[in-house]
Amino acid sequence: MTFLVWVSGLSLVVWVWLTACHGMFWRTDQRLPARAEPARWPSVAVVVPARDEAGVLSASLPGLLAQKYPGQARVILVDDHSSDGTGALAERLGAQGGLPLTVAVPPPLPAGWTGKLWALRHGVELAGDVDHLLLTDADIAHGPTSLADLVAAAETDGLDLVSQMARLRVATGWERLIVPAFVYFFAQLYPFRRSNRPGARTAAAAGGCSLVRRTALERAGGVAAIRGAVIDDVSLARAVKRTGGATWLGLADQVDSVRPYPHLGELWRMVSRSAYAQLRHSPLLLAGTVLGLGLVYLVPPVAVAAGAAAGRPALWGTGAAAWALMAGTFVPMLRYYRQPAAAAVLLPFTAGLYLLMTVDSAVQHWRGRGAAWKGRTY
Incomplete structure (x- = not known):
């Protein structure tokens, strides 16, 4: 005793x-604040890696295509050899209007790469010389000004990586029990305020929504620098910060995950x-x-x-x-x-x-x- x-x-x-x-x-005040519009809206390519995502794509992709972005923007969905018709569904959704959509299939997955990062690499190559890349998952639904808010924050504050932790679904009892704690534990591992501090060793991002400056990504070695990472979001933030980039991570107000996790399994x-x-x-x-x-x-x-x-x-x-x-x-x-x-x-x-x-x-x-x-x- x-x-x-x-x-x-x-x-x-x-x-x-x-x-x-x-x-x-434990504070939840790291949110994307309102920013003044930049003098020039930079070009953006939204890259979406997708593998067997037909079940959630109808709830997420239309929001991306409907972004109210004043500058030049396009969406590239990389269909990672899906077996459920993800690519065909994306093309049908793209035909309904909005931002230009390109649906592409990457070459076969080589050794040493995770599938998501290989798909991202292919999408980044297709994007060409854009100013910014929004790397977002296929199950993430964006509000109408999400892209503009991210770009405005990056341009106003000189940030090389702006990332938002999407609000996960909490509809079932298990989701209500597990999900808030998941984000709480993540913040305990990587305190957002400390990660956002220039020069701090802590670096973190949320893979579902990360806007990265193309030149910063290239300086960090490109997607190939983290090609085998399972926890790719944190690895990306570390690579950007290690090469002199400024990063920011916060909780989202208009970025939501639509993927259901109804059961404990x-x-x-x-x-x-x-x-x-x-x-x-x-x-x-x-x-x-x-x-x-x-x-x-x-x-x-x-x-x-x-x-x-x-x-x-x-x-x-x-x-x-x-x-x-x-x-x-x-x-x-x-x-x-x-x-x-x-x-x-x-x-x-x-x-x-x-x-x-x-x-x-x-x-x-x-x-x-x-x-x-x-x-x-x-």
């Missing part, structure tokens, strides 16, 4: 540090396919992560229960204080997702699920089935 008191006290100290000293990761696969890659496939980092998650998220409720059962106020009090800080830092993300603040007390349970997903990601990697997506395993 004395050991548990010490451990719960350590957990409380960690939560005090996370709350006050870790880049204010789909959400589990979404997390587990890349969790071990995030740990650089290191058993040592995996062990540290499991211990860290246990200390930070699981010890507080255990301490509360054990302290109440044993009549130990010190144990109960430290556990409750740590749990309160945990829940309090989670409330802003719940509000962003329009979920009740009371759901914050469930974060330890959700963190326990993420711990299991991370372990499962390592197990799948060791079995040769890691990072599986759309029929491919990396």
Whole structure:
């Protein structure tokens, strides 16, 4: 029991540090502010890699084609050898009007590349000498001024990479439990404010919506520089920042994911396919992560229960204080997702699920089935 008191006290100290000293990761105020219109609207190519996306394309592509952009813009959808008619559907949607649409098929996937990045490379080549490239996923729906807002921010603030974390769907019970925590944990790994600070080592982006200056991408080595990355968005931000580029990442207000994750199984696969890659496939980092998650998220409720059962106020009090800080830092993300603040007390349970997903990601990697997506395993 004395050991548990010490451990719960350590957990409380960690939560005090996370709350006050870790880049204010829990704040949700990093949003794309209104910007003045640039003197000249630069040219933009929107590149959409798509593999077997017919189920979501009708809800996402029309919004891209209907962008109210004052300058020259076009959309390039790269059909990555889909088997569900993704390319044909895109062409039918493009025929309804809007920005010019090109549907292309890349050459066969070479060794050493992930499918998404090979498709992006092909789309970037087709784009030619444009000023900016908007790299966006096929399941991302953009509001009518999304492209103009991104470009205005890049031009006004001299940014080489402007990225928005799309608002994911929270329609089912499992989505409401898992999704806000997913973004919360991402922000804890890569505090947005710290990533946005010039010269800071932290660099992150959201792959679903990233506007990158073409010259900055070329300076970073092009898409080929990150060709084997499973977590391609963070890798892109690091490459741009490492070569002197300025990056910005924030939460989106008019960029939404339309991909459904109605059951725990789909959400589990979404997390587990890349969790071990995030740990650089290191058993040592995996062990540290499991211990860290246990200390930070699981010890507080255990301490509360054990302290109440044993009549130990010190144990109960430290556990409750740590749990309160945990829940309090989670409330802003719940509000962003329009979920009740009371759901914050469930974060330890959700963190326990993420711990299991991370372990499962390592197990799948060791079995040769890691990072599986759309029929491919990396």
